Amino acid sequence: MSNAEQRKRKSQLTPRREPVQARARERARQILDTTGRLLEEVGLNDLTTILIAKELGVSVGSLYHYFPNKHAILYAMGEQWLSSMTVALEELEQQDLENLDLQQFLAELLDRLVAVYREQRGLLPLVQAMWGIPELHELDERHDELLISHLSAMYKRLGFVCPPNEMNRLARATLETCHALFLVIVNQAGVRSDRTREDLQQMLFTMLNAHRGEARPAGLDDVEAP
Amino acid sequence: MSNAEQRKRKSQLTPRREPVQARARERARQILDTTGRLLEEVGLNDLTTILIAKELGVSVGSLYHYFPNKHAILYAMGEQWLSSMTVALEELEQQDLENLDLQQFLAELLDRLVAVYREQRGLLPLVQAMWGIPELHELDERHDELLISHLSAMYKRLGFVCPPNEMNRLARATLETCHALFLVIVNQAGVRSDRTREDLQQMLFTMLNAHRGEARPAGLDDVEAP
DNA sequence: AAAAAACCGGCGCAGGGCGCCGGCTTCCAG
DNA sequence: CTGGAAGCCGGCGCCCTGCGCCGGTTTTTT
Numbered sequence: 058m059s060n061a062e063q064r065k066r067k068s069q070l071t072p073r074r075e076p077v078q079a080r081a082r083e084r085a086r087q088i089l090d091t092t093g094r095l096l097e098e099v100g101l102n103d104l105t106t107i108l109i110a111k112e113l114g115v116s117v118g119s120l121y122h123y124f125p126n127k128h129a130i131l132y133a134m135g136e137q138w139l140s141s142m143t144v145a146l147e148e149l150e151q152q153d154l155e156n157l158d159l160q161q162f163l164a165e166l167l168d169r170l171v172a173v174y175r176e177q178r179g180l181l182p183l184v185q186a187m188w189g190i191p192e193l194h195e196l197d198e199r200h201d202e203l204l205i206s207h208l209s210a211m212y213k214r215l216g217f218v219c220p221p222n223e224m225n226r227l228a229r230a231t232l233e234t235c236h237a238l239f240l241v242i243v244n245q246a247g248v249r250s251d252r253t254r255e256d257l258q259q260m261l262f263t264m265l266n267a268h269r270g271e272a273r274p275a276g277l278d279d280v281e282a283p
Numbered sequence: 284m285s286n287a288e289q290r291k292r293k294s295q296l297t298p299r300r301e302p303v304q305a306r307a308r309e310r311a312r313q314i315l316d317t318t319g320r321l322l323e324e325v326g327l328n329d330l331t332t333i334l335i336a337k338e339l340g341v342s343v344g345s346l347y348h349y350f351p352n353k354h355a356i357l358y359a360m361g362e363q364w365l366s367s368m369t370v371a372l373e374e375l376e377q378q379d380l381e382n383l384d385l386q387q388f389l390a391e392l393l394d395r396l397v398a399v400y401r402e403q404r405g406l407l408p409l410v411q412a413m414w415g416i417p418e419l420h421e422l423d424e425r426h427d428e429l430l431i432s433h434l435s436a437m438y439k440r441l442g443f444v445c446p447p448n449e450m451n452r453l454a455r456a457t458l459e460t461c462h463a464l465f466l467v468i469v470n471q472a473g474v475r476s477d478r479t480r481e482d483l484q485q486m487l488f489t490m491l492n493a494h495r496g497e498a499r500p501a502g503l504d505d506v507e508a509p
Numbered sequence: 510a511a512a513a514a515a516c517c518g519g520c521g522c523a524g525g526g527c528g529c530c531g532g533c534t535t536c537c538a539g
Numbered sequence: 540c541t542g543g544a545a546g547c548c549g550g551c552g553c554c555c556t557g558c559g560c561c562g563g564t565t566t567t568t569t
Contacts, residue, residue, distance in 0.1 A: 117518085117558085347527095353527075
């Protein structure tokens with residue numbers, strides 16, 4: 058079955074081989090870099106392998122030495138994004154959270170995450186890709202899990218006593234609110250973005266502060282639910 | 284230029300003709316209905332004209348009597364969505380807002396909007412389409428403008444005294460926060476969704492209450508900016 | 510210096526979905 | 540009852556774009 062063969066190849070998302078030589082590693086980095094730049098400029102719909110190759114000044118064939126197909130490039134960008142988030146979150150977890158109050162914690166959290174959003178090239182099209190391209194869905198899910206697990210852990214260290222399912226709900230609400238407003242913030246000019254950033258912090262504080270001490274929230278006896 | 288011709292046809296999004304007979308009008312409604320159902324079931328990527336026709340039990344040719352192309356169907360769904368929102372907002376504006384306090388207002392607002400989100404079939408793929416398909420971008424923008432203008436007007440009636448650009452910022456923050464959390468809410472089960480709905484209300488209250496009286500916010504002297 | 514890895518440009522080609530076509534059926538008016 | 544307009548139907552042409560392999564050359568590594 059050549060069809061099955063093709064599907065297999067198509068669903069292959071990891072790089073063809075681990076680049077060993079310095080030059081090759083550099084190339085792979087350059088490809089991602091260029092792709093990021095192009096995503097910003099032309100958007101997801103007009104991004105083609107030919108365009109990437111031309112922009113970078115290499116041939117299409119070369120591209121396929123590093124990545125088995127176009128989606129794999131986007132996938133790699135997504136992983137880069139995930140790892141930036143991971144770094145930011147782990148740095149935050151280094152801190153002495155037990156002795157931070159909630160406002161201080163939120164200020165730290167938002168600063169770090171906004172920075173990650175700010176430095177990511179072509180973020181919006183990338184998000185769009187993670188929603189729209191089936192092969193990349195997994196990344197979106199991993200992103201959510203990553204944030205939920207880290208946030209839950211940190212909330213606990215801050216003294217939250219909610220049961221796991223409620224913690225989960227709070228983390229999800231936090232993450233979605235942050236994501237939505239970060240996208241607003243990075244598109245605003247100086248003062249406005251600071252104000253929105255501050256509003257976000259106060260909103261999160263309101264939500265979290267209201268629930269931090271609820272050991273047994275009413276009506277939430279289920280263990281796991283969306 | 285057959286190419287220009289084609290482009291012209293492709294960019295055509297309004298229905299081919301206004302249906303005059305009852306049967307035809309009914310068909311058009313059915314097409315949108317079926318499309319909504321299919322969007323829920325198979326998602327945006329696997330939605331094809333053939334599938335729509337087969338599901339509805341008509342031929343593909345028939346579809347093209349009512350809509351010039353596939354995107355036009357989605358466009359029509361989007362417009363339906365916009366009009367639901369408009370209705371909800373206008374109903375709210377009927378009320379005696381001047382004598383409502385902010386909490387009461389937010390409760391009303393959220394109830395109505397959540398209801399609209401709940402009853403819209405295939406909402407998520409539709410949103411995805413409005414982001415991903417260039418022809419539908421306009422809908423997304425109109426949606427934002429719609430909400431921002433209505434929200435600004437209502438905030439004013441509630442006694443807000445901010446300058447227009449700040450009002451705009453607050454409306455945008457409101458809309459993005461609502462959108463993000465509505466999508467969470469409609470996917471949660473009973474009690475949890477109520478709690479998130481309540482959290483959202485308190486968060487919005489926090490943000491809006493903080494700024495309702497700021498006639499001259501510091502550093503916001505520009506007239507228009509993102 | 511030989512082997513392995515990286516690089517190059519061209520081109521075959523597959524396939525999936527779009528939407529037109531030509532002819533039929535139904536409905537309404539006169 | 541009849542004529543014509545609106546509605547309906549299935550098929551399939553076909554496009555066309557982007558994917559990704561190939562055979563050969565150059566560079567790096569050991």
